[in-house]
Amino acid sequence: MNREPLFLEPVFQERIWGGTRLAEQFGYRIPSERTGECWAISAHPNGQTTVKNGPFQGKMLGELWDEHRELFGHFPSDRFPLLTKILDANDDLSVQVHPDDEYARTYENGELGKTECWYVIDCEEDAEIVFGHHARTKKELVEMIENGQWDKLLCRVKVKPGDFFYVPSGTIHALCSGLLILETQQSSDTTYRVYDYDRRDQEGRLRELHLDKAIDVTTVPHVQEKVESAVVQMANATITMFIESEYFTVYRWDVHDQLELEQDKPFMLVSVIAGEGTIATEEGEWEIWKGNHFILPYQFGTFQVKGNVQMIVSHP
Incomplete structure (x- = not known):
């Protein structure tokens, strides 16, 4: 029986929409002024956290999962199932949607689907999120996307510190600028971009969209999951x-x-x-x-x- 917490060293990810609040609010040493994500508890291959203390110091969380499953009650999963992040949305994130387990397993090399949830740690006044859409059928969804009718398609919701949102796979969503969010999600890094405000990356290229897959997996009409604390x-x-x-x-x-x-x-x-x-x-x-x-x-x-x-x- 291990009676010691496993403290973890976060991994930071730079993003086009990132900022510096992870350093300002948490004292983290971040790699740049475009740091968008702190992968705080992660065994995902794209960013593994490392144990900082005790007999397992220096072990990556994925190693610990594979070699010492007793620490996790022999939980029945072929991989560590969850991922905790903190996100600094210094600019709008792309509008996106995630697949469920079955779709991701088939089309994303066995990756998990991605259902997630957000807790608003802090935000600017009048901050908002994109959460859901107004299309009533797939045909209407496709037409609105093809015609660039983003204001007509996308639902926007005002947020404040302490708010919580449950974001099942199939939900069109985006964090908007001015938000600091803690995200709990399935351990997946699969995202289908629907719209990216025609932004260009550092090389001047438009970022890739994934419209066919996004349309495939989007829940239509949007279902608002009832969450009661x-x-x-x-x-x-x-x-x-x-x-x-x-x-x-x-x-x-x-x-x-x-x-x-x-x-x-x-x-x-x-x-x-x-x-x-x-x-x-x-x-x-x-x-x-x-x-x-x-x-x-x-x-x-x-x-x-x-x-x-x-x-x-x-x-x-």
Whole structure:
């Protein structure tokens, strides 16, 4: 039984729409002023995080999954199933859609599909997202895309800090500028671009679109999944469960002194998004602060969170 959290070293990805808020808000050492993504807990080949502490220090998360499945309760999956990111949308992201498992397995070399969700850590006033579309049939979807009727096609939603959005595969979506988001998703890097504002890359080329596949996988008409948070209020803490889906369950833990919990899942992914404190068991105590990401392994058991700290937590 491993009674030690697995702290992870994030991987950063530069993007045309990225910025510097990952450094400004979390103190990360980012590679450039166009840093768009912090892959915080990831075993995906395109960006693997590395264990920073304990007997597995220096191991990549994918290695740990392959060699020490007991840490994850022998969870029945051929790969680590989830990926946690923080995204700095300094500019609008492309409008995109993701495939489901079956489509991705067939057309993307066995990749997983991509259902995801967003927690708004911070945003500028009047920030918004693209979330869904107005087409009633596939024919109408194709016509609107071919005619460039983006204002007519795309649904836009105003957002504020603390908002949560569930984005199943097949949902047309985009983050817009001024957003800092924590994303929990299936461990997949498959994205089909529908529209990219006719932007050009550093070489002056229009970025590739994937319209045939995007039209194939888009849910028509758009289905708005109903998400109702469940809130448990305690003397010194609040636990909010945002979503319980077939791929992941996601919570926010707000601790204002001390909270005792039981880790009774195969494993839990934890991202500290505000404050600082400690995680304590009978075996030890570990400091945590804003920007930390770690896994509580199988049979971690009873533990206390102490301090003033806010975390986004997920498990499969």
